[in-house]
Amino acid sequence: MSVLALVFALWLLLWGGVLLAFAVPLAARWREPVLRCPLLIIESDDWGAGPLAQAAALLRLSALLQGVRDSHGRPAVMTLGVVLEVPDGARMAATGCAEYHALTLADTRFEGVRAAMQDGIEAGVFAPQLHGQCHYWPAAVMAAAQMDGAVRAWLGAADPAASEDLPSHLQSRWVDAASLPSRTLSTDAIQRAVADEASAYQAVFGSVPQVAVATTFVWNDVVEAAWREAGVDVIITPGRRATCRNANGQPACVDATMLTAERSLTGQTYLVRDVYFEPALGHDVPRVVDGLQQRTRQGRACLVETHRFNFLRAPERSFAALETALHQALAVCPGLRFITPLELAHALHAHDADSVETRLRPRLRAWRARLDEIPRFRRIAQLTGLMLPLRLLGGTT
Ligand SMILES: [Zn+2]
Secondary structure, eight states, rough: OOOHHHHHHHHHHHHHHHHHHHHHHHHHHSSSSSSSSSSSEEEEEEEEETTTHHHHHHHHHHHHHHHHHHHSSOOOOOOEEEEEEOOOHHHHTTTTTSSEEEEEEEEEEHHHHHHHHHHHHHHEEEEEEESSSSSHHHHHHHHHHHHHHHHHHHHHHHHHHOGGGGGGGGGGGBBSSOOOOOOOOOOHHHHHHHHHHHHHHHHHHHHSSEOOOOOOOOOHHHHHHHEEEEEEEEEEEEEBBBEETTTTTEOOOOEOOOTTBBBBTTOEEEOOOOOEEOOTTOOHHHHHHHHHHHHHHTTTTTEEHHHHHHHHHSSHHHHHHOOOOOOHHHHHHHHHHOOOHHHHHHHHTTTTTTOOOOOOHHHHHHHHGGGGGGGTTHHHHHHHTHHHHHHHTTOOO
């Protein structure tokens, strides 16, 4: 064997070693379905029980979304992560916040909010999904209120409270974060709470929730199993699952990562929401447009995360940014389609020929575009020269 052939053989061996070392994430990204056309979903959390100004904001959003249509004539879709309860401030204050009292979305005070949601659902622009009975664990907030005057004042406020005003760690529903690091809730408590909130959701929307998104993206296996019992088929994730709040109050104890269409232990479909668009925090239109283009190259749907606070606290900026982002998305991806998370999950698992790619070359191209996100892989592939054949394989430069 010539020296050149030996060097070449060693080089191939090196590439093989690199591919073997990253076999698990590489294979997972090959198994992940590749979508045939650009898909966009605006995911919007925290709507429901809370400030009454939501009614007008929801009506305005509904009108805005109905005015933006894809090439099939379908209006833009925004999910509403729904919260079904806030504290009943007047009753709480009357007892000096010694007892917890709930004000639910079914209360007559929220008639306008419910009507605005229903209006958008019937127009095909709102897709409700379960965010939680409350955006907190009541016992944890009650315990925190003993030590924290601001939390006590929040519980006893005269107007329906905005959960965004709670300290971040207390906004997690599925842990007891009264003190940090958080403590795990009992299985019984979680099961009872999920069953109750699924019933409350059904009472307002007429059907059980099929899609769930945990508040602050902190949840665990027990929550998923309880959601399964309640009828939830699809779980919105940021691609990883945090199960606690650490000593600094941040989401932590990550015990799982997930790609789109992977299944939970109890069989639900995971979707990944990982483009962030909060105009009130200075996120601008390119966030959506760039995110859409990148996910389209990766053969993925673009799920954009936003929150109601944008539309309540910086309405002019946020409505304008959303409308511009939707129009620009259509301009850069003329084949763009709007879709709900439930429809997306069903299309992925039905291998719907209209939606899911089966041809080898486009699948290779999408796979190649997904590899840069694997930690350290891009650097090692560049150093070893493996990037070159991968680029050729994907037909990209
Ligand atoms: Zn939320």
